[in-house]
Amino acid sequence: MASTPPAASSPRTRLLREPQRAVYDRDQVYRILDEAFLCHVGFTVDGQPFVIPTSFGRADDLLYIHGSAASRMLRHLDQGIPVCVEVTILDGLVMARSIFNHSMNYRSVVLLGTATMVTDPGEKLEALRLLSEHIMPGRWDDVRSPNEKEMKATSVFRLPITEFSAKVSSGPPEDNEEDYSFPCWAGVVPIHEIAAAPTTDPRTPVVTDPPNYATHYKRGKRAEQ
């Protein structure tokens, strides 16, 4: 994991619209990535862009995605084509006085680059562990590890977090001065992604309590890895 400059942007990732919401700080970008469940991977085949949702993991300045070795997306990525990884966390619905100033509070990251297949068995296993820990910290140690056949059936790709930007929108609505007297309520409806009580698989042979990491599942404001 080579060290990289503390922040990065390029003309391709620099925000033109609403530049006051732009974030090029690496730690803040990591916090957004670490809190999001899913990323959205964009790639182009025969001129047609595709966007596929998938889970991911992070180790320092590397982002890992995985999938079936037979996956159409991963077979395309293996050709070294440019990709875009986008992550968005929705935080609130912003209700202004004018319809025009309605918006959302959110944190998003856009990351450009080229993904490379991970061939080193040690890095591949560690990447799978990071992918698992990203979704459910603590789970990896409790379950059956991947066997050789499963490792072969899985491809892992690595994308360096080098060319990126983030956009953060927060706070109350911003209305035109003359609209503040408009006679309607204004404010924010906060949106949270929450975990409900776990449902146990009916095929569990003995009654087993769900582990703490499942009953007390929570994301966000996680300590840096």
Add this chain to the structure above:
Amino acid sequence: MASTPPAASSPRTRLLREPQRAVYDRDQVYRILDEAFLCHVGFTVDGQPFVIPTSFGRADDLLYIHGSAASRMLRHLDQGIPVCVEVTILDGLVMARSIFNHSMNYRSVVLLGTATMVTDPGEKLEALRLLSEHIMPGRWDDVRSPNEKEMKATSVFRLPITEFSAKVSSGPPEDNEEDYSFPCWAGVVPIHEIAAAPTTDPRTPVVTDPPNYATHYKRGKRAEQ
């Protein structure tokens, strides 16, 4: 709003992996679209794919997105380039006995096509209303409508829902037969996106109670429009 065939797929949107999870039914695709807050728009510029999150609205078989007339994304879409719109709703974290069979329950839609700028003023205003109603039903009637300057500053694009597929994954984990005796808990942690109590903008001149649509905000299983 011309009528279209009840379902559509193409070699480009047909699911190769896990075809049992494929959905090409138009009504089910509409329900997923109508429940999701955001879509992720993929487009390609100089060979580089970009993926941008944005809100959207739907009228029958048309999907509408909007943004600033100065938006980089919309200026590119205006050149008639191919786009991909992806929508994903995460429903649960699926904890199996083997790490290999861990997965997520989700509903996702991938839609391919070309977007066209809406120039008819009536369709444009109606599209903006649909975009607003998609996020907060009832809000449009309570707030100041867009004026001429705001309409000019806003671009709206229309994408026909013609070439699409959806993928739905639900239910308990599916483990290999020999793994069901593995001594760990297995099941699903349901994930929900919920609205918390609204926070009123401090700049509201008179104390106003938040409207019912904000205090009782709920998505999902919405009636068809």
